[in-house]
Amino acid sequence: MDTDLLKTFIVAAQRQNFRETAEQLMMTQPAVTKQIRKLEALLNLQLFDRVQQRIHLNANGHYFLPRAQKMVQLENEITEQLRAFQIGYTEKVTLGVAPQIANSTLPLIVKKFNKLHPDIKIEIEILPSNEIGEAVFRQYIDIGISKVPSTRELISIIIANEPVMLVAARPFDKGNYDVLIKTSPIYTHSFSPYWEKVEQHLPKECKIERLNQTEVIKNFIKQGMGIAFLPKSVVRTEVQRGELFAQVPPIQGEIQSATYMHTKYTCALFEQFTDICIEIYSLG
Incomplete structure (x- = not known):
């Protein structure tokens, strides 16, 4: 050209x-x-x-x-893209995804999308939630899935609004909730939009530990080293396997965690991807 x-x-x-x-x-x-x-x-x-x-x-x-x-x-990159086209890729979509989403719902989303569009190549970039909106705005990525809204002028849709669960290594009930949060370290992600609401319900004497990786938090909990407040989808697989236990904390007013999808523009393919995300998150 x-x-x-x-x-x-x-x-x-x-x-x-x-x-x-x-x-x-x-x-x-x-x-x-x-x-x-x-x-x-x-x-x-x-x-x-x-x-x-x-x-x-x-x-x-x-x-x-x-x-x-x-x-x-x-020019070299374009040559590689043409080679990719010759072996069957007719389109490419680049996703920017927050780590906790990549480690939970993303495989189900991509699997469903690939089944509907086997000819479309998906490339995935793992980015902090607060950087995804900017990456979409600058068109480094096509679609962003983030735990925070964007400050840029983008098309942003809430694809999920799910409860935040109290997560532990052993079963627990309302009767020992107060003891649990006072005696166990409480791990939280360094950037959790819902954490301020959680903290309003915690006693002053509780011990809070901040980490920057949700997967690390879950591993600590599995080892019996503490508890955490995490979105339901983030621990769904571990709960199903019996590796972790989770329930809505017995506090007044359910705390929600939103998941956002950001795009620079809209098209039929992006709209279908949105529908797939909403469907996967609705599985509970």
């Missing part, structure tokens, strides 16, 4: 103004318009929505932009 067309498109996508694009590239505005139309004809896709004399990058344009940048900057 003609890289001159791609360079014109990249500037136009950033400026979203053909006149300013022409000034930056030292071209005439009709020449810019002609190159964009030629690129759209080659792709058989419309990349901009045109309303009166203004242009806006549409979903096709958003999807194509980071790939166009890679084609201009990294």
Whole structure:
């Protein structure tokens, strides 16, 4: 593909103004318009929505932009992508996922998606929840699944709102709850959006230990070293295996943990992925 067309498109996508694009590239505005139309004809896709004399990058344009940048900057990478296409990958979706999601619900989500779309390659980036929104905004990833909302202007959907469970190595009941939280170390993730609400229900004398990996917390609990308050989906597998025990803590008002899906734009494929996520989380 003609890289001159791609360079014109990249500037136009950033400026979203053909006149300013022409000034930056030292071209005439009709020449810019002609190159964009030629690129759209080659792709058989419309990349901009045109309303009166203004242009806006549409979903096709958003999807194509980071790939166009890679084609201009990294020819070798594009060659590898073409090789991947030749062996059967017709599309690629990059997911940015928080560690606790990657270690719990993500395998079920990917398995379901792969069954419906075996020709689509999924690439996974494990990122802290508070970095995922920014990665989506900058289009380093296509879809982000995070435990926190994004401060960027994105399409954000709550795909799950689940109870936070009290997790321990042995069965417990309401009768020994007060003793349990006063005598056992309570492990919490260093960045848990729901923790402030949990802490309001804890006695001042309890011992709180902060760790930065949910998997480490679960391993500590399995060894009988303490307890934790974790989202239901995070411990679902271990509870089913009998490795951990979990129940909604006997406190006033159920504490919820939300899971968010962030995208820069919407399309039918992303909407279907959203439906799959909601279905998996609804399994309980």
